[in-house]
Amino acid sequence: MSIRDVAAQAGVSPATVSRVFTRPDTVAADTRRRVIAVADELNYTPHPVARSLAQGRTGTIGIVVPDIANSFSAVTIKAVQKEARRDGFTLFVAGSDEFALDEERWARAMAAQVDGLLLVSPQMSDDTLLALAGMTPVVMTNRLLDGIPAVLTDAYEATGHAVEHLYALGHRELVYLAGPDGYSNEVRLRGFRDACGRLGIAASELGPFSARFSAGLRAGDLVLATSATGVVAYNDEVAVGVINRLADRGIRVPQDVSVVGHDDTQLAEMVMPRLTTVRIPAAAAGAAALGMLLDMVAGRDGAVHGPLRLPGELVVRASTGPAGPVGGKDEDDRS
């Protein structure tokens, strides 16, 4: 059960057994064989907690996401987990329900027992972030703060492309549905505004809305009260919510109104009409962030130079279409 039992049984010292499991090459071949034989006869396996204490590293990294149930988070987690396992690390996952206080609490709780912390779109204060970074290596995504390495998914250009796309389809009045305050929303909004300005399109904003379907429903009603024919939503869930509400009110997408989302979550391909959206490379961002983090953990200081920017990309599907003068498009647009 313990290392001393194995040692006794194999007639060696605990130190040797330990070596067999940590640096096998430093122990003579036959000794090693004997120890291993005894070990798996007793089916002994080193106690991870004890090992962590002794080595001062846990082989664990923590990740805090805004909302586990959100498909965007899920994709990130998945990518990170895959990367982490490749390097022999396991993952502590916490979801904060977009609630900054929870987020901080989880992060602090984890900070003490992980080798590094990956914060996805953190909402907490700068001070808190810096405090955390003082306790353990921290990398974050979609948040910019001097002194903490970050991976940014930069939708600025792609959001602009979305606007251009709508412009090309004839839309002349657009509305942006804001998400929760933070880097992502700010960049998307800026991309939207700047492109509208450049093209001379009437641009307005609604929100902020929480980044959920239900908020999208509500947003849908508000959109109805405007005369906009094109909607750019903070994320796909909101976009889908809008489309649903509009449908309930007899407004068809894309015939009457065009809608663009953000993130390109699984949802985008599942709904009808399939959603035109700005793809955010969540998996790539997660993997990259983890890579940086592991570099920091291992003392290989990569990454310390400026944040990494990964561009988004407009994906055109079926929720955007020509702006009709009064919505007089033909009904059948199946491809």
Next chain:
Amino acid sequence: MSIRDVAAQAGVSPATVSRVFTRPDTVAADTRRRVIAVADELNYTPHPVARSLAQGRTGTIGIVVPDIANSFSAVTIKAVQKEARRDGFTLFVAGSDEFALDEERWARAMAAQVDGLLLVSPQMSDDTLLALAGMTPVVMTNRLLDGIPAVLTDAYEATGHAVEHLYALGHRELVYLAGPDGYSNEVRLRGFRDACGRLGIAASELGPFSARFSAGLRAGDLVLATSATGVVAYNDEVAVGVINRLADRGIRVPQDVSVVGHDDTQLAEMVMPRLTTVRIPAAAAGAAALGMLLDMVAGRDGAVHGPLRLPGELVVRASTGPAGPVGGKDEDDRS
């Protein structure tokens, strides 16, 4: 930084400091105050790993789900996390991508460093399960195995209700789209078959399909090759996939074909038409399972008597409708 530093600074023994943090009531009020003062002046906080080693418990429970990105899993995780935190436990999350080998690996890796293990719809072998249960307290959901406490979400009746619902709408030929082998699929299939038998409906099966949207697309084509007018899918994602593919082929839901899903994930309300589905109480099941697990961990042996069964419930929405002789229903069924 360490407990001895605090002890020295406060002029007490390490033991006393430890007591202040574990059973504050056993130390004199003024001593306690002094220690606390010193502690947060040095902003000392007990090292969780060391504490775990000494106490023999980690304050951590592990959960393994089939697929983090699946909304059903996400809901479960969320519920479990909420419960866990209430009791001061943190969560280790692992997703197995529906791959039994991964699942086993994760479970084993976790088993050694958590106080208990929660397995959601595990696919691994009985032997492996029992081996795990021998290492640490284990509770599972949607899997039945003697000797391991479980929470079962029992869709049998509700799936039958779905069949009756379709029958009442005039459907006389139904097809079931099987999911991955396992308890859930088995129960759903049985509920489907028995109800069809009872009502004298023609029943066939296709699959098994993996429980994903993409598999649903494929299933949609296969459905087209049958003459069934009613489809009962293993889960919502598959159901939505079917609907999409049918739409691409010009078949309307629910006018031409009715579709029922399972799980009642967020997706069900997001798609159009909104999905009629058998709600599975994932959150309740997760919470209940965690409750049992914590009982076991704490030595309060609740739960050891037989598995807990939570019934499903048919939720009728807009993806099911009257079976027309040749689909000659009116087009406008907005509520």
Next chain:
DNA sequence: CATAATGATGAAACCGGTTTCAGAAACAGT
């Protein structure tokens, strides 16, 4: 007042590993 019970504290063992350091043994070179 003597004695028992109660309460607060510290010394030391312990949880289960890792790692430094030094010594023994084997080997190479001249």
Next chain:
DNA sequence: ACTGTTTCTGAAACCGGTTTCATCATTATG
């Protein structure tokens, strides 16, 4: 045969807490 390396192993300290047990001071009890 002698010295200098190299390889292998064990003793013991250590990681940072918790907990048992004994001690001592204090208060309650007869």
